[in-house]
Amino acid sequence: MTTSNDKQGPVLVLILGDQLSPAISSLADRTPDDTVVLMAEVADETTYVRHHKAKIALVLSAMRHFATELRQAGWTVDYVRLEDEGNSGSLTGEVARAIARHDARGVQVTEPGEYRLRQAMEQWREDLPVRLRILADTRFVCPLPDFYEWAAGRRELRMEYFYRDMRRKTGLLMEGDKPVGGRWNFDAENRAGPERGASFPAPPRFAPDATTRDVIAMVESRFARHFGTLDEFNWPVTRADAERLLAHFLKRRLPHFGRWQDAMVAGQDFVFHALLSPAINLGLLDPLAVCRAAEAEYHEGRAPIEAVEGFIRQIIGWREYVRGMYWLDMPGMAEANFLDATRPLPDFWWTGETKMRCLSEAVRTTRDNAYAHHIQRLMVLGNFALLAGLKPQEVADWFLTVYADAYEWVELPNVAGMALHADGGRLASKPYAASGAYIDRMSDYCGTCAYKVKVKTGPDACPFNALYWHFLARNESKLARNPRLFQPYATWRRMTDDKRRDYIESAEAFLATLEPAEPGWARG
Template structure:
């Protein structure tokens, strides 16, 4: 169809692939156009994993195909057709051609994108209507009302608020409803390790072979981004709404029951274990969170999954996912510059290559390079823990996570990294820094069995870098945390170390940091 002036130009971003989304709800195919753009900048402003690039672009092209099949005109700028370098440039070009009366946009998931598109609209003198994102259960306005006047913005309080409001996993009369089973949080039942025997046979999650659209994009990405990290050999993520629903059904049927007890466990060669593998589909809006929550609750009501597994899954979506989105927008762009612990060291080079003799990091980073995926404990207590103990600049850590994971969208990734993983916001999100010695990794995985370092040792040639850096971290930050109610025990243990041993730990930590800064161990 030839370009012509349109009434509304509806902007659909790569993480807004919901046919029932707010921006599309009153679209008139006879007068309106949809704009989509594969901008080079979106794959390069952080050096994105090839699988992340492919997931976004393949899902976008499948969504375009679905819209056009439904009779919607789509003004689409493809990467292999000399796409504009940025979303802003792409939108400005479309406005010049289509001369729309109005731009319509669902709230983006990133400050940078929102600012860029607003700038184009203002410069072009075209009104921009931004609609609240109905994909989320809690609006930004409601989160701000909940947060107003609170001394701390704790997840548990927010989670209970939404459970009550939505009546999810609640029982009894509405004015006196209580959590099903009598407890709000069943985390204590969900922290098992596999022990020495391992997980045994784990049901393989459903995968989705590449079709013509995806195969064409693989060739484009290998040509346009040859030096991007990661590879595409394992790519089998859902790229359509139908595939996302199939992935959810597969998880509910085959892995939800075991998800709870072993959600924190890790095992070499098992990238997914009992995890859902639907976070990317949720974040691209291929799957509605209410659908996922309802499916899990239906499994519980049919006695197909225990309450602890279902509650743990629901808390990740209804609680954590909604909570970090509220934090991201409430705090604004300045949140990304948070650095409460004054960490300024560079990210070790092996985070981009996976080449290190630290077995847990080699396994976890190698898995990310291969699949574009790692589950929450690999992120928090392996890759995140190491750079927290080392003292890496939080902005560098944030950029790595945003680049390397297929489910990374800034609204969800930044609070998880800046707040939860790195404690860079000074305790706004997490009540304490999540720090541990290598003994935690040894307990929750088999990584240490394949490592030359001993998780019990902090000094000497066989000392585990996690354990050395853990005690050094406590020493460096004792003034901040020694009297903290949730960390006092750890710092009391530090006080029990003999001065000579603590001195040896300090020296070993300094040598380790110097070696890593000069490119060692990778």
């Protein structure tokens, strides 16, 4: 649509639910005297997948608190609540209504994090009666054009080399052009399993205020059939509470984070993890400022290099990298299925009703907290999905549905690329496949599991053991030439025919017991 700039009304600045940062680029060149900030809770964004109740409550409460923060700073905020009469149910509808309501002369927005919203906004350029400006999201260390330039012409797009560039760019943990400690990566020190008798600090409590209580009541009523519980809701919904969570992590958790970052302990849902990703992804915390605060703990002697480097790598390395890969490879990433995996998602991914202790624990903490730490996600849930041949699109929908920090730009590359190898190795150099031995080494789950982790085949054996070899066997034509899988395939070929048959039959007997989830579980 051809637009007219004759209007004298204000500029409408749309703030999305994950853009809760005072320095967001859409506000950076505006002043309160001729700007109206639009924030809208809409049905489309709460139900495009059936989000965990806690995710909906977190985002909506944080949005309402941020609107208050903006008003206190002098901005005019037009806030549309989900239950308001006349709510159109979509961002497109609410932008159109707000233009008319304020006689706005233009619309300005920071680029969204998800491909589907960017496509919708490109259509707005044609449909809206005023000019639309879409600005870069400056909260990331690596602008997307810079990532595309980094990726251009490279045969392998490995995160490790990207991460080193981000270290150089930010100066984090650098001494001139050399890494502090003489190494870029201290992962070898960060692989300890659980220790008997270890204690873990409880995260701080964030008592819901009146705003959050109102949101929780609304979510319980309106989204009663969505996955999860709000009984343990304890996420920060304000910048002040997010800063308090960061301070707690720096003091109580960061010193021990590195060594035990991969450990899994039954009943200990948080171990020494930061729990900061929901606040960072919402915009309540600046990721680079978080990294600099962690770096200061190392320089002041309060946290070891392996803990601080491992934490910083997750943010300026992995987080930035998967965002770049998402935008580089969309929309194809969403449909990638290199291994032709077609098995539907099992019902126990929702109920947790499985004899496999590791999986029941991962689903339980996910249901209770909208959270599981990265090894539970990758090496329990993701590993099972890979070995069992679950359909990547269903697995990605599940991860997007259930976690408080899940947005497609960060969730999809981790699922399709890192966990499921659906991209054929574009993101990760090998499939992250493991038998029960890995889970036994990194957790205390196996000792009380109904299955026996040291038994390889048969009804009492840990299902991961046979599934591992079944996975390699059925994908041999696609994976055997991967140099990082040379040894497993050599071992497989040395096995007797009877032993290989036992593994295949055990795996197939287990897979036959899986009950698929009901239709419409994610997008119904």
